[in-house]
Amino acid sequence: MLQQVVWSAELEVERIVDAYGTMLFSICLVILCNEKDAEDVVQDTFITYLTKSPTFNDSEHEKAWLITIATNRCKNMRRYNIIRKHMDINDLQLYSRNDKHHDLLDHLMRLPTKHKVVLLLHYVEGYKVDEIAKILTITTSAVKKRLQRGRELLRERYRKENEYGF
Amino acid sequence: MDFEKIKDAVTSIEMPKAMDERMKENIGNRKTVKVNHKKWIPAASVFAILLAIMMGIPYFNKNGELQVANFTITAYALSDDENQVNTTITSEKAAIELATEDRLGIVSIGGDGDRFIFTDVMLKIAGEQIDSITYTLSEGKFIEDVTFTSTKPPSSEWLRSERIYYVFSEPGSGVYEGIRHIGNTYTVSYNEQENYKYTLAIPHDGNNVIPDDVIINVNVTYSDGTSEQQDILIMQEAHSILLKLK
Structure with missing residues (x-):
């Protein structure tokens, strides 16, 4: 047993x-x-x-x-x-x-932790905004803001990289 | 920029084989990791004494009158073991370390999506001729840790009727541990305080920051029908919850 x-x-x-x-x-x-x-x-x-x-x-x-x-x-x-x-x-x-x-x-x-976490959950694990809100115990509007800001930051960094030819 | 590529990039990461094997072995040896059955222990006595002394200090009531309460409040902390209670005391307030990350994680995935910090602290009143005590939390709720046995997983209907929202179980043990929601207020008879081990669940803003003005109102009713009350302000500093008489 x-x-x-x-x-x-x-x-x-x-x-x-x-x-x-x-x-x-x-x-x-x-x-x-x-x-x-x-x-x-x-x-x-x-x-x-x-x-x-x-x-x-x-x-x-x-x-x-x-x-x-x-x-x-x-x-x-x-x-x-x-x-x-x-x-x-x-x-x-x-x-x-x-x-x-x-x-x-x-x-x-x-990226700052809070932004990359939502990007990971959304784009990698496929969670919707409301599901991420539950997982992270934050509001759906906070998730949306973090997603938006995370995307902006990534775009910005890529743009700078191309501008300065890193 | 194509954000869908994030998935390809992250899923291209693989856990090294050696790490996989090491992890399985370490987890398999988890018998060295003890199960933390929470138990009640009195938080450091200085903590209790501090609050008690503060209750004896004259204070101004809501009408601006000088008043001295005739009861004392003692706080008790709930801890995983005797060594983990951290009660940093200053001259004005008592601190209780938050050590509830597991519970936070579990609750966050639960049904109603509420966001709470669990303080693992309960209060006890001492005084003469006290009949009952009513606690009212301005924000958040009182909760109770419950344990029950069942030969099969409890039904969601039964759990709802018992107001038990979160349940964990050791496989095959038939023993279930859960969290019962009591509500934002409850009244207890003075002589039955030991039977009501309710702790506090305080809402936070999503980043583990609690509101500035969360108050526990303690209303004591004496045998002669008169009553006295005192507000306890709940504050936060870093990763600690602080209690202070208002």
């Missing part, structure tokens, strides 16, 4: 890491710009999941819960890391093998 429980727990670890590990790691890496911090947050999020074992309606609910926990932890970590670390663009190739994405990832990582 005990063996069955252990086996079942191991399967659950495999399942959640395989299903959500890369998704959470990519979000956390973009938010935190640091591999070790991103790994810590993702691992901590999974441990919370297994410890709390919340009840979910479906897999989307489960995914949203994990994203909520992970982004909250990222925000806390950013809050306490007074000296902001930023990943060198050359290190991006360790995680993203396709060079053509590195510029965009670099620009994205340099």
